[in-house]
Amino acid sequence: MSNERESMSPTQLGLGILWPAFWTGLPIKLAFVLLFLSLGMVHFETRIGLAFLMLLTSPVTVFALPTIVLGLESHIGEGAGIALLFLLSIPIDIWALGVVGRTFFLERLRREPQDGLGLTLWWKCAVVGAVFLPILWVTVSATTQAAISGVHSMFEMDFLKFVPVAERISIELTLWGTVAVGVLLLLLVIGLSLVGRVIRGTVESAPHTTESYQGLITRWDLMRVPADQGLMLTALTGGAVVLSLLFWSSLPVFTPHPHDCCKKPDVKAAPAFKPLDTLNKDEKMLAQLAVQVEALEKQKAEAEAENDKGKGKAGKDAVKAPAATAPAPPAAKKP
Amino acid sequence: MSHTPSTSTQATVIEKVVDFVDERVGLKLLAAKMLNEPVPGGSRWAYVFGSVLLFIFIMQAVTGVLLMFYYVPTADHAYASTQYILHDIDYGWFLLSYHFWGSTAMVVCVFAHMSQVFLWGAYKKPRELIWLVGLALFGIVMGFGFTGYLLPWDQRAYWATTVGVEILDKTPLLGDFMARFLKGGATPGQMTLSRFFVIHVMVLPAALMGLAGLHLFLFRSAGPAGPFRDTPEELKAKTDYFFPRQIWKDIVGMAAVFACICALAFWEPVVLLEEATPDPGDYHPEPEWYFLFLFQLLRLKMFSGEFGQLLGAMVLPGAFMALLAALPFIDRDPERNIFKRPIALIGWVVVMAAILIFTISAIINREFLD
Numbered sequence A: 001m002s003n004e005r006e007s008m009s010p011t012q013l014g015l016g017i018l019w020p021a022f023w024t025g026l027p028i029k030l031a032f033v034l035l036f037l038s039l040g041m042v043h044f045e046t047r048i049g050l051a052f053l054m055l056l057t058s059p060v061t062v063f064a065l066p067t068i069v070l071g072l073e074s075h076i077g078e079g080a081g082i083a084l085l086f087l088l089s090i091p092i093d094i095w096a097l098g099v100v101g102r103t104f105f106l107e108r109l110r111r112e113p114q115d116g117l118g119l120t121l122w123w124k125c126a127v128v129g130a131v132f133l134p135i136l137w138v139t140v141s142a143t144t145q146a147a148i149s150g151v152h153s154m155f156e157m158d159f160l161k162f163v164p165v166a167e168r169i170s171i172e173l174t175l176w177g178t179v180a181v182g183v184l185l186l187l188l189v190i191g192l193s194l195v196g197r198v199i200r201g202t203v204e205s206a207p208h209t210t211e212s213y214q215g216l217i218t219r220w221d222l223m224r225v226p227a228d229q230g231l232m233l234t235a236l237t238g239g240a241v242v243l244s245l246l247f248w249s250s251l252p253v254f255t256p257h258p259h260d261c262c263k264k265p266d267v268k269a270a271p272a273f274k275p276l277d278t279l280n281k282d283e284k285m286l287a288q289l290a291v292q293v294e295a296l297e298k299q300k301a302e303a304e305a306e307n308d309k310g311k312g313k314a315g316k317d318a319v320k321a322p323a324a325t326a327p328a329p330p331a332a333k334k335p
Numbered sequence B: 001m002s003h004t005p006s007t008s009t010q011a012t013v014i015e016k017v018v019d020f021v022d023e024r025v026g027l028k029l030l031a032a033k034m035l036n037e038p039v040p041g042g043s044r045w046a047y048v049f050g051s052v053l054l055f056i057f058i059m060q061a062v063t064g065v066l067l068m069f070y071y072v073p074t075a076d077h078a079y080a081s082t083q084y085i086l087h088d089i090d091y092g093w094f095l096l097s098y099h100f101w102g103s104t105a106m107v108v109c110v111f112a113h114m115s116q117v118f119l120w121g122a123y124k125k126p127r128e129l130i131w132l133v134g135l136a137l138f139g140i141v142m143g144f145g146f147t148g149y150l151l152p153w154d155q156r157a158y159w160a161t162t163v164g165v166e167i168l169d170k171t172p173l174l175g176d177f178m179a180r181f182l183k184g185g186a187t188p189g190q191m192t193l194s195r196f197f198v199i200h201v202m203v204l205p206a207a208l209m210g211l212a213g214l215h216l217f218l219f220r221s222a223g224p225a226g227p228f229r230d231t232p233e234e235l236k237a238k239t240d241y242f243f244p245r246q247i248w249k250d251i252v253g254m255a256a257v258f259a260c261i262c263a264l265a266f267w268e269p270v271v272l273l274e275e276a277t278p279d280p281g282d283y284h285p286e287p288e289w290y291f292l293f294l295f296q297l298l299r300l301k302m303f304s305g306e307f308g309q310l311l312g313a314m315v316l317p318g319a320f321m322a323l324l325a326a327l328p329f330i331d332r333d334p335e336r337n338i339f340k341r342p343i344a345l346i347g348w349v350v351v352m353a354a355i356l357i358f359t360i361s362a363i364i365n366r367e368f369l370d
Helices: A002-006 A010-038 A048-056 A064-071 A080-107 A117-155 A165-205 A213-223 A229-250 A275-320 B013-025 B027-035 B049-068 B078-087 B092-119 B128-150 B155-169 B175-183 B190-222 B232-238 B242-267 B289-297 B305-330 B342-369
Strands: none
Touching: A010 A080, A010 A117, A010 A165, A010 A229, A010 B242, A064 A117, A080 A117, A080 A213, A117 A165, A165 B342, A213 B232, B013 B027, B027 B242, B049 B092, B049 B190, B049 B242, B078 B092, B092 B128, B092 B242, B092 B289, B092 B342, B128 B155, B128 B190, B128 B289, B128 B305, B155 B175, B155 B289, B175 B190, B289 B305, B289 B342
């Protein structure tokens, strides 16, 4: 058992630290991702899967992501949420690596963890990731592209043209997928080995512990139990309540992604109906209209009176001068 | 002189209520039995899938009930009521999208849970019955997905069901009866929708609750299998109670799954196609993503023709399920370490790779159809 610990390969060492650190930090990061999504601060584009994974699997991606984005003109999405998540990942990862590192040192390596282990492991992992991940990205992308075009051209040959479409798709996928996954796995193993080699110095500088296995288990177990459990529970519950309230208050009431068929027209809200105001307004309007009608009737009556006077005068004038050029009023016309 | 007890020794209202219930049903003993279950080798993240599945089911039930407040299960109104939920009800889009992605999460977690049990060798003696009941639960989860898919009554729903029922129709002896029973007529219509709705909201939840209870009872009776690699000394040193560490891990697992489902609901909310009609038009019918591998398999030349379709649609999946059911009785070797069971390891890798390849192939195949 002791030999097994001493002869632990760099790959095992790297995997033993990074894998549980990823799972330890992931739930906390996910909570923030969710909040940013509900606030509309994150807009993922086509590379969502990759970007999401890279953000969540830091610490190795913490410096690699900006390198890839800037150096390779890769597009991962928009919104301040991505940058904020990227910054938030740093303290979360340092904490996760600290918890995992101390457990790993005591349980698997039987060594005393040093102070500030989380920070030490974090910067070492981040530096390796910053150098290695862009190389991995370029290599895997180039290999996959080459494998796809190679397999395509192979199936363009005359003697393979008889292969039906469904079979061809599956065979092509299997062939280029095997090459791409093989290269990816190989490079991941190399990357883990690099991480293991880089943190081996930290491991070797840690003194051996002479405590019994049971004692070590109790120690690392107690390291994970907070000194004040009531406070921890209250803080966690409070945090969960605050996050839940923020989530529900920021959640869009209607879908933020309406389908083309169902886009809502921009309709302005109708003003609130106030019965008394409406009645008063209507009464005023009625009174105004009544006054107007009265005025019109009076005007009409006056006009008629004027007409009657005019008719009488015109009748006298017509007797006197029948060849007058002025047109006759309509009432004087007869069919 | 009378003695007044100090306030610290006085029972609170909650304590009194707990004592009242405990006196009648033995609550404290039950809680102690539930929480103090020893976990051999201590708590692990690999053990969270069972609890996560239970959580997803509860959330599906909650969102499902809320959706039922507005959904109308008739051929005339199913589509309109679903559109109404999506576009007019407050948070309706989120509820429906959560329910949709929750069903996907359930299938993924069932696969993960079954894989963990298989790789850990936890189906072996004395846990054969847990494995068998688990397989039945797997069938129920698939049934949930199949019946729920029709309910929005859009083209995707209608044709996925048509394809699914046609596959079912190929079952020897019972196929014709089952297809007619589900459709309730020559083509999917009101009867089909009513039957699928009742199965989805009444029959399957009842069956799932009953079988999940049995699954848990059997698990508690046999006890957890524990890790396959630790030495007896390490196992003994690390053995712990179910509470608090495993419960904490389960809660974190549930929170992570909840966050993932919500994120997917934001990223890809449910959007309906045109209302269901017996004319597919430009739409190429296909089933849900977790049946896509089988659908693509049936496109292969070797599975063409009446016999080929029967072979691909019924015989192969049926034989695979029968093999899974018989697994604990065939594999009697007590060795549980997956790295010392090469056939099991290779078999699992091959099955997973085949499902993945055929699922992606079906997605690529869409380009050729378009």
